[in-house]
Amino acid sequence: MTLQLRFFTDAEFEIVSAAAERLIPATASDTANNHPGARAGGAIDYIDRLLGAFAVDPPLVFAGGPFSGRAGGTASFADFTPLSPFEELAWRTRIEGSSGLVEREFNGPVIGWQERYREAIAMLGEDFTTLDGEEQDRRLGAQPEFREMLYTHSCEGLYGAPEYGGNPDGSVWGAIDFPGDVQPRGYTDDEVSGRA
Amino acid sequence: MPSPTGTTDCDVVIVGTGPAGATAAEVLTAAGWSVIMLEKGRNHLLSLEAPFDPLGHVSNDEIKFLRRHYLGPDPFLEPRTFRRRESDGDRLFTGDVNNLPSTVGGGGFHADGKLPRFREVDFHARSELGPIEGADLVDWPFGYDELEPYYAAAERGVGVAGDHTENPFAAWRADPYPMPPGPDMFCALLTSDAATKLGYHPYRAPTGVNSVVFDGRPACNNCGFCGSFGCPIDAKGDPVAPLRHALRTGRCEIRTESIVHDVVMDSTGRRARGVRYLDADLVEHEVSAKHVILAGGAFETPRLLLRTGLGNPDVVGRNLMFHFQTIVLGVFPYRLHGHRGRSVTHLMDDPIVPDDAALAAARDAGLSYFRGGIVEHGAAGHPVTEGIHLPRGAAHSQMMIESMMRDRMAVFTMQGEDLPVASNRIDLDPHVRDVYGLPAGRVTYSPHRHELACAEHWAPRLESVMREAGADFTFWTTSPPMEGSFADRPGFVAPISRHIIGSARMGTDPSTSVFDPWQRLHGVENIICTDSSVFPTSTGYGPTLTIVALAIRAARALAGLDPLRSSGPAL
């Protein structure tokens, strides 16, 4: 854990890490590229920033542009962009739930991700981190919808841009041999057409 | 013709800033007209102040563009619904249904811009090839020859790079493309060489992306975040080019976060006075105009017509077409680096021109013929998308390193012609609402057996091409999924096609069409539509160049400008 937590408690962070690690484990350390597991790949830091997006202003929803600085240009991804009122409505509803507010319930009530994570963590149990893998899988398997959401969010964290909180310094991109964002440098014609 | 006079806010109000609206704005401002464009989405495309430079919002960012709806519409705020047929009940699915970006520039913003022309026969397939039972196939009210100079103008305006000598099936044309093709992607070189060996005719895709500096915009630098992303350096022409041209005249105003919810008619019901829209605070405004142009795209235009009760009620929303996509995937033993380049660099038209084998397969399926569509030679997606599609658990991380679903994958997408069927339609969902309180658009759609038989015929042939190119392993699927196939899962039933066509067709007979051959609403003097709602058929080609060509034609006619004429078949 390298970043300051915005939503999870330390204990919750440990439980979600253990759960996500079952879905995305590290490769054996003797493999050539060594893909980190969900925790070291920053998945939970990413999820923490998603669930705590509105703890800062502008909220951590849309990274800035046009360049990250990794391929030249001035680094601007880390300057998150302000949301329009409707975007704020959508993202608050998704994250916080509709909480009985009429403007969020035009198609009915919505349970937010914060609540879904907290409930799922409670069901995984305080002892989750001490269990063996098989029992952890069983408890995760009892909540298939949560498992799917956790997996999707973990993939976003690991393989998305580092400015969203995961993929520390692009290390996961390195492991899977993906160069990430490349503007403004781009690729030469030879790099596009050649085998190498 | 001088600009119409009187006391209105503008000469013409345009609903939507995608390729259809932007093109109309360019033509009309050049003719001296004043234009107000209303766009329900936000502006991330270009500064609305001179010199109309890029805003710097666009980036190589998979999270922002593919996971968080940066370009809108957010399916929570603007849900759409889907069912296959009425017997499914009110809906099978609510959420993202064929969403094209809702933002200044519309879907042009994140299209990767393969911009081929249609073929001559596409405009009179019904009379040349014959009717097909169960489909409402009609001829277009004009032919390719009339449209040719508008296609040429569209290619010059947008900036299309291509080589006119390569595609043996292409329609005649008077001029070469304004730019040479950009660099070929490695994976497309493998698959197009293999296709040539097997007797097919791949060619470098005409693409609305600069291969050289053009119209003051730079050449593409092949960043690879192309299809489904915006271009950070403005190398994609549509719709930056027409919008910038329109804005430079000083006669074009773009109002963003402004959703048109009503068209205001005069007491005779034969003339529009303007439109009403809601702003970001849900405050209602009215714009008065001498003409109204509908360019919200072929999903939103019929939705607006249905809400306002305009247009022939027996036809509006019906004959909705997509492209029936046959997706053939090949896994290679080595890396293809499909993340370098413009997403797709080669096409082939062979399935559009039936050969003996295709005719025999059609007869076996009880059809006199079938026609597929362009085959796009492309690469797989980006790593978040790959991760989500791979299995979770022990094998996941090693599979990500080996990357069979991304870096070692080549993809053919056949954009199969989708026949018009009256029961395939857009209407208003009885319960689901958008954030503005308006009824959601609902799609009722299932493919005709023409599309299914054609996909089943071509998929194994395209798999053979993949294997010839070096793939160890191939498989195929379709969108929408064939019922009962492995891909037929809840949540995935709606077509992912972003080509939306035909939902308010044009024709000469007001009893069977909504717009006339100049795209004017039948029975109303001053409403025209410049988007693909008006297309009578889908053809097997991407719609956008034809949208632009038709928009130039309709807008020039509206402004009283002379029709464009071609110097005739030179090439």
Ligand SMILES: Cc1cc2nc3c(=O)[nH]c(=O)nc-3n(C[C@H](O)[C@H](O)[C@H](O)COP(=O)(O)OP(=O)(O)OC[C@H]3O[C@@H](n4cnc5c(N)ncnc54)[C@H](O)[C@@H]3O)c2cc1C
């Ligand atoms: C990833 C991707 C790749 C594609 N690739 C290709 C390709 O290679 N070749 C090709 O030919 N096509 C391609 N397309 C399709 C192409 O984007 C569309 O055909 C094209 O954008 C349609 O243009 P349009 O102007 O008719 O509608 P749109 O582009 O949909 O624009 C309509 C605009 O109107 C606005 N609007 C709608 N209703 C209202 C209202 N009531 N009030 C205010 N504003 C409103 C919308 O917000 C939107 O911005 C692709 C699309 C995508 C998403």
Ligand code: SF4
């Ligand atoms: S590949 Fe080229 S056109 Fe596409 S987004 Fe990158 S620079 Fe722009």
